[in-house]
Amino acid sequence: MARADYPQPIQELIAELKRLPGVGPRSAERMAVWMIQHKKRNPLELAQALSQAEASVTLCPACGFFATADGCTICDDHSRDEKLVCVVEQATDVLPLERSGAFSGYYHCLGGKLSPLDNVTPYDLRINQLLKRLETLEEVEVILALSSDVEGEATANYLAEVLAEKKCAVTRIAQGLPAGGGLEHADELTLMRALQGRR
Amino acid sequence: MARADYPQPIQELIAELKRLPGVGPRSAERMAVWMIQHKKRNPLELAQALSQAEASVTLCPACGFFATADGCTICDDHSRDEKLVCVVEQATDVLPLERSGAFSGYYHCLGGKLSPLDNVTPYDLRINQLLKRLETLEEVEVILALSSDVEGEATANYLAEVLAEKKCAVTRIAQGLPAGGGLEHADELTLMRALQGRR
Structure with a gap:
């Protein structure tokens, strides 16, 4: 008995999705299955949007x-x-x-x-x-x-x-404390630059 | 002066990507820009894999x-x-x-x-x-x-x-402690079922 796996087209889709930044094997699997299961919501529009952006953006x-x-x-x-x-x-x-x-x-x-x-x-x-x-x-x-x-x-x-x-x-542009950040969370280099850049 | 934004084709691609499960606005933006900037690595293969999976999987x-x-x-x-x-x-x-x-x-x-x-x-x-x-x-x-x-x-x-x-x-199938899980991390219902299912 061979262990079952996704059909070839889904596996290829997962492999392609996995190459995207920030997408691991599990998210790629979830996305691919979502695309296949939600046919009503036209996942093909993604393919079209991708082809069009690819062709027209310089x-x-x-x-x-x-x-x-x-x-x-x-x-x-x-x-x-x-x-x-x-x-x-x-x-x-x-x-x-x-x-x-x-x-x-x-x-x-x-x-x-x-x-x-x-x-x-x-x-x-x-x-x-x-x-x-x-x-x-x-x-x-x-x-x-x-x-x-x-x-x-x-x-x-x-x-x-x-x-x-x-x-x-x-x-x-100035370097210093980020907005909303307290002194206790700032590293030494940031504090040094914030002091140097005081006005 | 109008604030600049991505060209229309990229915005459409981001909108499509945002619909995927687990993909928020920022990840969608990162993915779209990656796809446009890495033309050598053929992001179009994703569009093809998607169309093919869509067409052939039932x-x-x-x-x-x-x-x-x-x-x-x-x-x-x-x-x-x-x-x-x-x-x-x-x-x-x-x-x-x-x-x-x-x-x-x-x-x-x-x-x-x-x-x-x-x-x-x-x-x-x-x-x-x-x-x-x-x-x-x-x-x-x-x-x-x-x-x-x-x-x-x-x-x-x-x-x-x-x-x-x-x-x-x-x-x-049995319910009980997950593999590698200690008693201290198990909730009461899981423990009750693990006890009931003892063998």
Whole structure:
């Protein structure tokens, strides 16, 4: 007697789902079975949405954010403040900033951060594109909104050095206590930076 | 200035992913962005696997487990013990039993459990199919492997009553301490049942 398992098509679906980030074998199984059992709720729409997103989404050649054939919603929005360019690591870092409502300028996504261990050099990031973009702008403030880990710091320092030769102001977003966080939960480095950045 | 958001195709993909069980807004966003950014790893294979599973997987008319056009791997396996029929709630309950390796007979999936609050009556479950199936078999042991919550108990009691008129032995799987569990972590009901079921 052979032990029974899911039919081949379900097993293939589980294998595909398991590759998604944050999805383990058990969640993949649950999702696959849900998709098969809820035929009324049209799981095929997921397949269609995926194919369509796959086919139509590209990265904006100017800022590096997600764009479609219709263009980039950010670069095409001429009501934004053209004196502000915020440099972020990934295209996904744009939306948290947008949702905060605290920034009204344009963005530039580097596509990563400097990391010698992973063989990421300045040539792998969209730094040249940033420099070219700045040549066409005047009196611009470049805000570095990079993560506060070692690689993010290294990238910010490198950019500050490169941009020092350009006619633009360079600032970095502040580091300190997160909103709602008490002193007792903050680590020493965060506290040190919060103290250094006091105003 | 309008706040930027993901392009429409990505938003639709996120909406579809959010409908999956166990996937919240943030995981859906992460998955969608992963799918778009890892084009090399062929996320389209997921869409294909989904369409194929959707099209080819049905439920076995005899036992209610997942089947394809090639048939049901369990019902078609004639090396199994035909004197044993294990009654489970859902098709998904079959695989844990199969993986335990402790059962070598056939299965019957009810498709749910009795639940007056959710309007699930005996006519909504595959009980008639079970009775018909048992008419063609002789000296069969029917093992009720239902969950140990209120609805599972009610379903088991109902089935025991209905099957009492048939020429078959009816047993239930044991309830007691889970493997590896200490007494200190067991609730009172589990302990009571473990004591009642001592052997």
